[in-house]
Amino acid sequence: MARRRQWSSGGVAAAAVLGLLSVLCAGHPAPGGFPLQPRFYEHTCPQMQAIVGAIVARAHAEDPRMAASLLRLHFHDCFVQGCDASVLLDADGSGRFVTEKRSNPNRDSLRGFEVIDEIKAAVEHACPRVVSCADIVAVAARDSVVLTGGPGWEVPLGRRDSLTASLSGSNNLIPAPNDSLPTIIGKFANQGLDVVDLVALSGGHTIGDSRCVSFRQRLYGQNNNGQVDRTLNPAYAAELRGRCPRSDGDQNLFALDPASQFRFDTSTTTTSSP
Numbered sequence: 001m002a003r004r005r006q007w008s009s010g011g012v013a014a015a016a017v018l019g020l021l022s023v024l025c026a027g028h029p030a031p032g033g034f035p036l037q038p039r040f041y042e043h044t045c046p047q048m049q050a051i052v053g054a055i056v057a058r059a060h061a062e063d064p065r066m067a068a069s070l071l072r073l074h075f076h077d078c079f080v081q082g083c084d085a086s087v088l089l090d091a092d093g094s095g096r097f098v099t100e101k102r103s104n105p106n107r108d109s110l111r112g113f114e115v116i117d118e119i120k121a122a123v124e125h126a127c128p129r130v131v132s133c134a135d136i137v138a139v140a141a142r143d144s145v146v147l148t149g150g151p152g153w154e155v156p157l158g159r160r161d162s163l164t165a166s167l168s169g170s171n172n173l174i175p176a177p178n179d180s181l182p183t184i185i186g187k188f189a190n191q192g193l194d195v196v197d198l199v200a201l202s203g204g205h206t207i208g209d210s211r212c213v214s215f216r217q218r219l220y221g222q223n224n225n226g227q228v229d230r231t232l233n234p235a236y237a238a239e240l241r242g243r244c245p246r247s248d249g250d251q252n253l254f255a256l257d258p259a260s261q262f263r264f265d266t267s268t269t270t271t272s273s274p
């Protein structure tokens with residue numbers, strides 16, 4: 001993750017979200033400690049961005065939710081050990097580390113691994129042993145935003161891939177849906193991101209889905225006392241309860257932005273009480 005801001009503060013709109021996403025990308029230094037830079041593969045793998053773009057576009061055409069999933073994959077990668085592709089690693093059986101795929105925020109939830117695998121295979125075929133998976137994840141996230149209607153940005157490149165993952169880091173560093181605001185602010189601060197960054201990056205929820213289990217307690221109370229969160233629009237809460245019952249349907253999916261589920265835009269559905 002970047003430890004400093006690289007954008008001018010202004011409106012918290014899609015442009016800001018995207019500026020921040022390019023900062024999310026600026027994590028680990030290139031080999032030899034050189035700063036990341038967009039033309040890192042200009043001579044060694046000039047096809048890299050085209051390959052990523054083509055496969056992401058096909059995956060998005062087959063499954064429109066995939067764009068959201070690839071964006072979130074980048075976020076969950078970057079919050080643990082920096083943007084180093086640690087989120088992709090499976091346990092190697094030696095007990096050296098436990099995969100982040102099993103963490104609370106990722107298990108039964110994080111998606112897009114097979115798309116990254118496909119891109120990596122194609123890139124390896126074109127330019128063996130040159131392009132890092134962390135860079136592929138970062139470019140795929142940018143392309144996903146563009147494909148869903150958001151603006152693009154230049155992705156700084158040259159990240160190195162991690163050889164280890166951190167299950168505890170994934171559990172503890174990525175914000176949970178029931179974290180308090182101060183806790184979430186603290187978790188962003190850990191990454192060198194401030195409150196403006198937090199608000200802007202949360203705009204990533206303009207696309208994609210949430211499972212019932214992730215927000216059930218807002219429908220039935222922190223202590224399962226049946227009390228709906230009073231900040232929720234009552235009609236919307238009733239609609240959600242219809243498909244997110246108190247004790248079933250954990251995996252039922254709901255659009256995060258029901259009015260434009262697959263559009264990276266600045267409109268939001270009113271979900272709170274007037």
Ligand code: HEM
Nearest residue numbers: 068069071072075109175176177201204208209210211214
């Ligand atoms: C601010 C703290 C955040 C919290 C507490 C949070 C929490 C969540 C939760 C609970 C879900 C639903 C997961 C599920 O039920 O399977 C989700 C989905 C999603 N989040 Fe976040 N998130 C945060 C920040 C971000 C950021 C910074 C981004 C990217 C810029 C992002 C992008 C997404 C996307 C795109 C989805 C939908 C993924 C899909 O449909 O596969 N989130 N988030």
